[in-house]
Amino acid sequence: MTNYEVAIVGGGISGLTSSIYAARAGKRTIVLEQQKQLGGRAITNKKLGVYFNLGAHALYKGEAYEAFRELGLRLEGSTPSIDAxxxxxxxxxxxxxxxxxxxxxxxxxxxxxxxxxxxxxxxxxxxxxxxxxxxxxxxxxxxxxxxxxxxxxxxxxxxxxxxxxxxxxxxxxxxxxxxxxxKGVLYLDKGWGTIVEQLRELAVKQGVEIVTGCKVAEVEHQDQKVHSILCESGARIEAANVILTTPPSISHKLVPHADQTALDTWNKQAIPATVACLDIGLRQLPIKEHQFIYGLDQPIFFTHQSREGKPRPAILSDDGTKVISLIKYQGPQIDAAKDENELEHVLDVVQPGWRNEVVTRQFLPRMTVVHDFPHMKRMENPGPAVPEIEGLYVAGDWASHGELLVNASVASAKRAVSQLLNAREEIKV
The missing domain is CATH 1.10.405 (Guanine Nucleotide Dissociation Inhibitor; domain 1)
Known part of the structure; x- marks a missing residue:
């Protein structure tokens, strides 16, 4: 059994960010990620020299951008024009x-x-x-x-x-x-995987231990206090504080008797949002003027992610391949084949002849954008602390207090660490 002051479940943007702030505060910290790769939905897949995010990604100048700048991350890319x-x-x-x-x-x-x-x-x-x-x-x-x-x-x-x-x-x-x-967004050179890698490097530099391929089975608590994490491998990690950056349904599942805590409310009120994503690398765009298009009578969006910007295009391929992304914003009823056909048809209208220019492609039929968002049926904002269990916190895109997307992930991570540190100080006093 290994003892840590802070154990973080999930190695995506929220998990890595919270680990850095916890370690900077002097806390012995570990991150447990069940996949072999860190990053969650911020990973970047490289195919035939083309850098594909999991659908169209853009960095807004909000809480995440400010935190990344504060941490010293290099945010290199292009800000496209608003012509559309x-x-x-x-x-x-x-x-x-x-x-x-x-x-x-x-x-x-x-x-x-x-x-x-x-x-x-x-x-x-x-x-x-x-x-x-x-x-x-x-x-x-x-x-x-x-x-x-x-x-x-x-x-x-x-x-x-x-x-x-x-x-x-x-x-x-x-x-x-x-x-x-x-005010302008940023398309990141070589995709969002560059942010994940920089966060990983910074976390390791701060002394954070990162374990991939480790699936957590249970967050163990007794007398209304967290005391350890049990992994499916049988390993047990002792921790005075646990930050769950997993989706609300998984967080609920990992905590025994969660139905007696606020986790139950947060899970029941969560409304996930999904999109179908078609990302394609083209040798060239048949119609260069069509680079940024909003659907009005259908819920679609098209963007040339490596489009010309100032002072240069965003770099999303090793050889100048043009990277485009199409999204269909989904409702409750989902038909993957129909969604893919609709997106291809949109591309036929926007970029006729595109099929002759394809280098590589990826289709994600149901990509979760967020596991919850600020909506009218919410009973309360999630977290950062689970009030019924001392030392248990939540963070992630769903633990929003009004922020959206990655801004919610980062803001909730900072909230969780801040409240954790304040709670420890109060206990000392």
Whole structure:
């Protein structure tokens, strides 16, 4: 039996981030990851010299970006322009984001264009928290008047949150994410695996022990206190504190009598969001102008991930292969074959002739974007502490207190470590 002050279950972004902050505070820390590879949904697959994330990834300038900068990570990549098209009834129309497209596109009436300009101006100064308690749908239907503009905002908010649930998603966090998106996002050179590797290197440098291929069977607790972790191999790791960065259903399963704790509430209220992802490496783009496209009458998104940026394109291949990503935001009913066909058909419209340019591809029929998000059916924000069990904490994209996606993963990791450290100090006093 080995003794640690902090044991972290899960070696994704949240787990690695929490391990670094715990170790920097002087805590003997271990990370247990059941896969042989760290990173979770932030891994990058390399195929024929092409770097594929698990679907289209973009780093917004939020909590994660600030934490990565604080930790000294190198965030190298490209910030694309906001020039874009929308797809409406299989026609591509320019989204009015600059002077030329504003005057020329037939997408919106003059009244709709003026309302769009005013909405963007308001959004830049808006305190989005005042909209935390209404849904995206309620916000759009009460705050916007032009019917086509409403469709545009549904698409923008769906794309920035990666969630297709306007009647459930809280408007405040979604609008905050859109604010960040309009300031520019980062497509990372060689994919998000570069972040995972830098976090791993930093964790090891801080003295964190990382064990891969270790499946946790149970978080053992007694007298309302955590005392150890039992692995399926039979190994037992003694730890005064445990941070679960696993999904809510797995966290619930790992803790005996979880139905008597807040883990039960957090698990029952969780609504996961999934997407179908088609990522393709092309020798060239048949139509170079079509690089960023929102679906209006269908929940799809297309982006050229290695698209031209300033001062250079994002590097996502070793030989200049163009990397494109298509996403279909899914609802409760999922048909993998149908989703793949729909995405290929969209590509036929957006980039006719693409099939003759394919170098390599990957299709993910049901990729979990988040295991939960701020929604109208939530009873409470998860974590960071499980109040019924001393020394037990949760973190991850689902342990959001208003943050979204990787911002939730990193913010919840920092919250868990902060509360853990404060609890230890209170016990000493």
């Amino acid at each position: 098209y929308v797809m409406w009834k299989e026609q591509l129309l320019a989204l009015p984001t600059n002077t030329s497209s504003f005057f020329q596109t037939p997408l919106l009436s003059w009244g709709g264009k003026l309302e769009l300009a005013k909405s963007f101006m308001k959004l830049g100064k808006m305190d989005t928290s005042v909209w935390n308690h209404i849904s995206i749908r309620d916000w759009i239907e009460t705050q916007l008047h032009d019917p086509m503009l409403r469709n545009v905002f549904y698409a923008l908010l769906r794309t920035s949150t990666y969630v297709f649930a306007p009647e459930l998603h809280s408007a405040g966090p979604a609008l905050k994410q859109l604010q960040r998106a309009l």
